[in-house]
Amino acid sequence: MDFALSDEQHELVSSFASLLGKASSPEQVRAAEPGGFDADLWRTLVETGVVTMGVAEQRGGWGASLLDLTLVAELVGRSAAPAPVVETQVAARLLAAVGSPVALDALGPVLAGEQLISLAVRPVHAAVAKLAPAGAVCDALVVLDGDALRLVPVSEANRTTVANLASAPLADVRLENGPVLVEGPVAARLFDAAIDEWLTLTAAAVVGTGLIALDLACAYAVERKAFGAPIGSFQAISHPLADDATNLDGARLLAQEAAWELDRAGDRGRELAAMAFAFASATAERTTYDALHTHGGYGFMLEYDVQLHWRRARGWPRVWGDTDAAHRRAADARYGGSRRGTAG
Amino acid sequence: MDFALSDEQHELVSSFASLLGKASSPEQVRAAEPGGFDADLWRTLVETGVVTMGVAEQRGGWGASLLDLTLVAELVGRSAAPAPVVETQVAARLLAAVGSPVALDALGPVLAGEQLISLAVRPVHAAVAKLAPAGAVCDALVVLDGDALRLVPVSEANRTTVANLASAPLADVRLENGPVLVEGPVAARLFDAAIDEWLTLTAAAVVGTGLIALDLACAYAVERKAFGAPIGSFQAISHPLADDATNLDGARLLAQEAAWELDRAGDRGRELAAMAFAFASATAERTTYDALHTHGGYGFMLEYDVQLHWRRARGWPRVWGDTDAAHRRAADARYGGSRRGTAG
């Protein structure tokens, strides 16, 4: 049992915190709305190795653990970074895990920073990948199409950008022909493993979202006075924030535990990843609501930053599904697949 | 639109309030634990007409509306009366509604105060009516057994009394032979209509449970001091109680609306009855928890009254089912029966 980060992990955190503090300030986040993509920030991140780091060394990456990536994801969430870090990391790791010549051919330009490849986190229906993360800005998308993992080229010709709550670069992507990466049962297995990673990293990202919202709320509650006292001295304000702080600590630990379990290929990886996603997204939703509400009418103004995080706490995770869906996934992992029942 | 009670209803309320205030004091409620039945109280109630009042005039009763009965049920809940008012009222109304000679034969001694007949609110499995309300003290039980409504005689020979959270007179009743009241689709239809009534009246009863718990908590919060002030002046105490007061008002109105709709045989009777049960039992659970918690360590002592109500808020409704089950019933009424899905 050890709850401490390693020295290397502390360094990782401080270098990304400093990078994002400079290149993903609230002003920059706003400037990138509603598209949700800042090309300069993305270039900087890619040059720093944000995608490469997560790929195994024998595939040309730096071999960072999923636990390491949760630390980065949390900072991405904290800064509401307009950059598709999580989905590109997971897509690259998936290409590396597939390991077929087609997959490795696709991975090359990703590691070289020439291609942005994302992952459609929901299975395809009627030849359309709906609300594909980074679908609005990617060059190609890994999709599970029936029993095949395919790499679908994406361009203005086959994507329809979707304006959305989170100002995320989402698009509905019509499937063009694209090479099959792998097919058969292994395809679904690899896709599911990628979803485990995406759920874990998204959990970490929205923990970051919750943490920054909490910080904004606490700072406001110390400054703002009503009825002759700082509003933070009223239990109606302070107690929800205390609960949120507690839940956020728990959500962070759970996301880290899920990553640690996936890293060691433990039995509970899938279960913990889905639990972490469910708990973190519920926590981020509630925290950002409380934080916004703490600001009173100001929280409701676009001009205040807290709404940026309120929107992302909902929009980022929900491109996959809600907490109920995550609980069902965790239940299937914990109790074995369900044989009855309609909820998938 | 009229939210006022009639003069007759005000009189009904004040006469039962006075009766129960005298004959169902906290001391008497405690004295009747764990059996949950006070024979003197029951005799008084029967003599006052608590069962007869709900039966139609042409069947020998006084023709009170279900809305009238919600007013009585709320007072039963408020006083935690150790008397099976709701189930005997509903059983008597069911016998009257069946109207067959066998049913009317059974109704006679009930109206004469000679027999205590209750209703098994859940369908029978393997010839046992489990956790039958008033099963521990009734002479007979109306049960839905397959497609027949039957009147099952109950005695020490075929009942096993069950110690339970609410100190209610519950028993597992083994089905002896007993006359069929009615069979075929009409049996299930009449049973379902009786359940609508039971759900509505139980909703009203636990509103009463919540209201008395809220009163106890507010009185305590005014008296009790900590950190130099009455604890009721702390928002951590007062805000949950304000929410509870609000929910209780809503639950009462919803139970009354459901009764009113059932009284006029309106389209939404079943839906509203199930909604009222779900909302009232959730509200009573939360209110009694908050009320007990408001008392601090004292709430946890058997000596304080609030625990009496905390236990009944859970035990009384749940012999039928939880709020999820009620929501499913309401959904079937609102959207038509479900054709898929496992939750019944």
Next chain:
Amino acid sequence: MDFEWDAETQRFREEVRRFLDLHLTPELEDQLYEEGLTHDEGFAAALGERNWIAGEWAREGFEALDGEAMQVLEEEFARTEAPYYAVSTSMMVAKVIRAVGSEWLNSEIVPKVVTGEVAIALGMSEPEAGSDVAAVQTRAREVEGGWVIDGQKMFTTNANICEFVFLLARTDPDSVRHRGLTTFLVPVASDGFEAQAVVTVSGERTNITYYSDLVLEDRWRISEVGAGWQSLMMALQDEHSAPFCAHLGRALDAAEQWGADPGPDGTAPIERADVRQRLVKVATDLEVARLLERRTSWMETVGEVPVAEGPMSKLFSTEAIVRGSEELTALVGPDALRSRSDPSAVHGGRIEHLLRFSLGTTIYAGTSEVQRNIIAQRRCGLPR
């Protein structure tokens, strides 16, 4: 007890719906949403023509509407997101003028409110006075024949399209809290008035309004000098019976329509047990919210003052909107993220919009915390 509208009220509801079909066109709806407006002059004029602005007051050719009709009118407007907000704030002020204002204000302003020619925004909260309205700092300094006003008001919604702002200002510079305040009607055409746009999460525009050496003749004063707080309380009384639940009803309608349409696998979501259950939970909240609101409005109709019941209905409805919009968004799933403005949005993006709209409801017209304080004191008898 009777939980149904009487037959006349039900006929009236049909009449209101026909009116809305005619006057609240899809084009107008889109325009209002895009511009973030809650007022439209043409719509207001059409309301005025039927005496539906000051419905509770009889005037030549029109009988007064009773309490039920007024409730139905407001429910329908809220349900359809009709541009009604400035009309309702104007009426709040018109009532105050009728109660405490001068003859001149009564003859000059009130009739124009009634016809929809004039609209009035509310200027109460300030940068340092939100929930704590009595902390007002905007000053009105008495000068020969009138007043000079200096200060700033937050959330002066519609000040950019109204003719007047109902202003709460401190006239006694040495006063604190509730004392020494006075209410005025400030023409937005005055020199020294400025409205700065503030866009909210729901897309609605509100304003910060600035008052700089603004000279106002005394005839624009509404309350007696120093009696502003009482006149403000009068204006706010109406806020409690606002039919918030109709907003939740709108989103539930959209979700139930979504549920009835076949999904990608050919079955309607509503046939799934979990979907039905979650929808019905929201429907239950809606039922309760509606009952609490109608009770409040009924109490006012029969002359009772809903001291705790008003706060209860405001609290429950708006918290139900927050819960319900979160729940429905989660239930509809990823597609609920599509913005109201996006062509691919589910059922016009009503649910996505309600989610953003919900945020304001637990804040304006008295935050949930303020409502709980009131309920705790007036209903539970707890000390301050």
Next chain:
Amino acid sequence: MDFEWDAETQRFREEVRRFLDLHLTPELEDQLYEEGLTHDEGFAAALGERNWIAGEWAREGFEALDGEAMQVLEEEFARTEAPYYAVSTSMMVAKVIRAVGSEWLNSEIVPKVVTGEVAIALGMSEPEAGSDVAAVQTRAREVEGGWVIDGQKMFTTNANICEFVFLLARTDPDSVRHRGLTTFLVPVASDGFEAQAVVTVSGERTNITYYSDLVLEDRWRISEVGAGWQSLMMALQDEHSAPFCAHLGRALDAAEQWGADPGPDGTAPIERADVRQRLVKVATDLEVARLLERRTSWMETVGEVPVAEGPMSKLFSTEAIVRGSEELTALVGPDALRSRSDPSAVHGGRIEHLLRFSLGTTIYAGTSEVQRNIIAQRRCGLPR
């Protein structure tokens, strides 16, 4: 980071489980439940023989247990409802004696706590001093060679079967709040001591203890005169890392077993989507509770003071117990109403009992409200 116990700790856990299989017999369990006890002399003696009372202290023949082993020990005791409470309160006091007590107390009392011969109850809260412990009114009046004690303590659990009460009393009659307090060890055999039984909703017995002209020699004083508050805080530090989540684990185990058994229709409830989902939600809370608790205990192990983290784990775990026991009771349905003592109860009535047990957890050892106050101040930086 490492989220697993090391191999040695895992072996130790097996050893603890074997111990419990041997010493916590079904007969003892039933007896404890029926009598409402949380202490058993035989069980305590068996613990003492292994040095598992003062495990963190080495003594002849025993090495000290490390933080992980101590955590595992307490988790297992909580999970199985072992009669451990008086042992743990005794150790809280033994640590205070070690830190600030006299040589005589150290040689006379501490060794007997370690072996389980002596048990000590906590006498802190009073009728007028619950969450606000500093409002203590019990007086200790200095007399020649000692003290005369008068007062009353609430919730002196196990005072009826312990040898001593750890008493917080006001020694300076003119003092207020935290100042002027002193801690004592009161032998329950003293004249003027009385314990009156109080039965709780969970079935556990606690006591009101009365102190009437109770004469105590000065050698029973623990803290310096006037330094009682500091010694109390020392004693309470341990409360934060109590493994509450193990109680929730016990109920979840029972519910999962219930779910796996075929129901009346022949299928196991756990195959139903709604049942699985509700169970997993509780399992998620349990996972989080366990992580927060283990972090607190780990921080103490590495020498960090969990100023906010301790309150966080206590708050989260106990609120999760309340939520979880309500949820599991609802899920299991009507049968969950059968009392723990009824032969027909589901899986020994563990869930029904946890529901009643849960009520105390958010109150004692600092209410949830007190924990939130601390977290708001120490973690969120909010003003008092």
